[in-house]
Amino acid sequence: MPLSDVQIRNLRPKDKQYKVSDFEGLYVLVKPSGSRLWQMKYRYFGKERLLSLGAYPAVSLAQARKFKDEARALLAKGIDPSEAKQEAKRAKREALGHTFLKIGEEFFEKQKKEGKSKATLDKTAYHLKLANAEFGRKPITEITAPMILRALRKQEAKGNHETAHRLRARIGSVFRYAVASGLAETDPTYALKDALVRPTRQHRSAITDxxxxxxxxxxxxxxxxxxxxxxxxxxxxxxxxxxxxxxxxxxxxxxxxxxxxxxxxxxxxxxxxxxxxxxxxxxxxxxxxxxxxxxxxxxxxxxxxxxxxxxxxxxxxxxxxxxxxxxxxxxxxxxxxxxxxxxxxxxxxxxxxxxxxxxxxxxxxxxxxxxxxxxxxxxxxxxxxxxxxxxxxxx
Structure with missing residues (x-):
């Protein structure tokens, strides 16, 4: 039977958290602390998933049902509502301009103003493209050393050891620019200094006889x-x-x-x-x-x-x-x-x-x-x- 506002207001905490169902997968999770959280259980490609919809009473019963209906509409289109929610958050953060991609663009423009050579600018653009493919849309403060290392390992797996080292250096340059701009606290690439395979230095072949x-x-x-x-x-x-x-x-x-x-x-x-x-x-x-x-x-x-x-x-x-x-x-x-x-x-x-x-x-x-x-x-x-x-x- 569907819940009412009166019922939800009268829910009391217990020693362990418990659920009180509404309908179509929507329920209230009551925590021992007394907080009441809206959650929705659904299946996506045969796997059970969970979607958090907010806390009661900040999110009312009517609003929770509206969110639930929107999530079911996405499922009908073959879209995972949890992924859609995360994508919406990323888009909102990206709009603030503090993603790695945005800060990388600012760093690139700085290099252009400094009169860097075309070769340097081309290399910067190439390395930023590799990094952006991995975490460009993430806020720079959420990018961790293990996350960067995963991107570098992909280059190492291809045998591109020199590229991996140069990519780490370029990512570090963007982070240091962000630190100087007050957009980040630290440069996580510093911790990766000894994590990569050292490339074998090869001098360009030349005839000297x-x-x-x-x-x-x-x-x-x-x-x-x-x-x-x-x-x-x-x-x-x-x-x-x-x-x-x-x-x-x-x-x-x-x-x-x-x-x-x-x-x-x-x-x-x-x-x-x-x-x-x-x-x-x-x-x-x-x-x-x-x-x-x-x-x-x-x-x-x-x-x-x-x-x-x-x-x-x-x-x-x-x-x-x-x-x-x-x-x-x-x-x-x-x-x-x-x-x-x-x-x-x-x-x-x-x-x-x-x-x-x-x-x-x-x-x-x-x-x-x-x-x-x-x-x-x-x-x-x-x-x-x-x-x-x-x-x-x-x-």
């Missing part, structure tokens, strides 16, 4: 693929810059009169402008390239669209076509070739070589001093390196 490097330069000279790819590889060897900086190079960055390539900070890994002296060999290549791509923005546009740069796989794929495996040589390896052979020559100040590679000195005073001090030497170094490569190429 002069004879072998000469062979490679001849192979590049005779490369039968795209002319732009051949020129890109030769410029990569001549300038010793990062492959991404070569691929994203724009014509506006080159001062042909002063023989300088001015790479803007937003394209550099260390977010500082970097000037690269251009030897005559590089200028000749650029003049040849202008006949092919000089009307566009990029020196090396994509084959699919001139509004996008060359694919990041193009240069390594060209090396593979020439018969060089990933264990022998990579596009990034030209930097190690330059560094090793320039240092072994004994002709140049190691700091000038480091400056040519855009390796930034942590000491700001020393960095500012070195920037001006080694420019003249770097110009001579660039010309020597270009001539040295020519000598190796001709055997």
């Amino acid at each position: 002069p004879v072998a490097l000469g062979n490679l330069m001849r192979e590049i000279e005779g490369f039968e693929g795209q002319a732009t790819t051949r020129i890109a590889l030769r410029l990569l060897a001549l300038t010793a810059q990062r492959p991404g900086e070569i691929r994203h190079a724009s014509w506006v960055e080159f001062d042909f009169r002063e023989k300088i390539w001015i790479i803007p900070a937003n394209k550099m890994k260390m977010r500082r402008d970097h000037n690269v002296p251009l030897p005559d060999q590089a200028l000749n290549l650029l003049n040849d390239l202008r006949m092919i791509t000089g009307n566009g923005e990029f020196l090396f546009p994509s084959l699919r669209s001139w509004h996008r740069p060359m694919s990041e796989n193009t240069l390594n794929a060209a090396l593979r076509r020439m018969g060089y495996s990933g264990e022998e040589m990579t596009a990034h390896g030209f930097r190690a070739s330059f560094s090793t052979l320039a240092n072994e020559s004994g002709l140049w100040n190691p700091d000038a070589i480091e400056a040519a590679l855009a390796h930034v000195d942590r000491n700001e005073v020393r960095r500012a001093y070195n920037r001006g001090l080694y420019w003249d030497e770097r110009v001579k170094l660039a010309n020597w390196w270009a001539g040295y490569l020519d000598e190796l190429k001709t055997g």
Whole structure:
């Protein structure tokens, strides 16, 4: 028989909690403390579930029956009312803007304002996407270390140990931003520092033997693929810059009169402008390239669209076509070739070589001093390196 308000008001606590039924699964749970809680029992895909509807008298008999009817309507549509209730709570919390997803978006915008390089922003976006798939909609204060570890373990299970470590670091950056903003108390990733498998550090393969490097330069000279790819590889060897900086190079960055390539900070890994002296060999290549791509923005546009740069796989794929495996040589390896052979020559100040590679000195005073001090030497170094490569190429 259905309950009445009078009956519910007269329910008294006992030593143990007990239930008093209304109908269609709705009942009052009377606690020894005297509190009276509305609950609804139902079955979802054959399993018994429980839905809490609030405490009496804050939730009246009429309201409890209304909530019960709404839950049964969801069941008729194949929707679990408990899950729907949790989803509604999550949506409400998300609207407050304190979810990991929202704070992550704020952190990403902060990085953009700080002028982080495109490569850094792309990595941040990728890591945030992985994290958001796991707990992006949860309030940041409800995200625990075990919850984060489960997400990291998924990467480890795929063998992506380096990704797992970088993902932990990126999640930690978002938490520290939240702590600084007063939205969280602690960074739970700190407790996970030693919980992950340490990745094996693999240096990018590079040819540092002069004879072998000469062979490679001849192979590049005779490369039968795209002319732009051949020129890109030769410029990569001549300038010793990062492959991404070569691929994203724009014509506006080159001062042909002063023989300088001015790479803007937003394209550099260390977010500082970097000037690269251009030897005559590089200028000749650029003049040849202008006949092919000089009307566009990029020196090396994509084959699919001139509004996008060359694919990041193009240069390594060209090396593979020439018969060089990933264990022998990579596009990034030209930097190690330059560094090793320039240092072994004994002709140049190691700091000038480091400056040519855009390796930034942590000491700001020393960095500012070195920037001006080694420019003249770097110009001579660039010309020597270009001539040295020519000598190796001709055997």
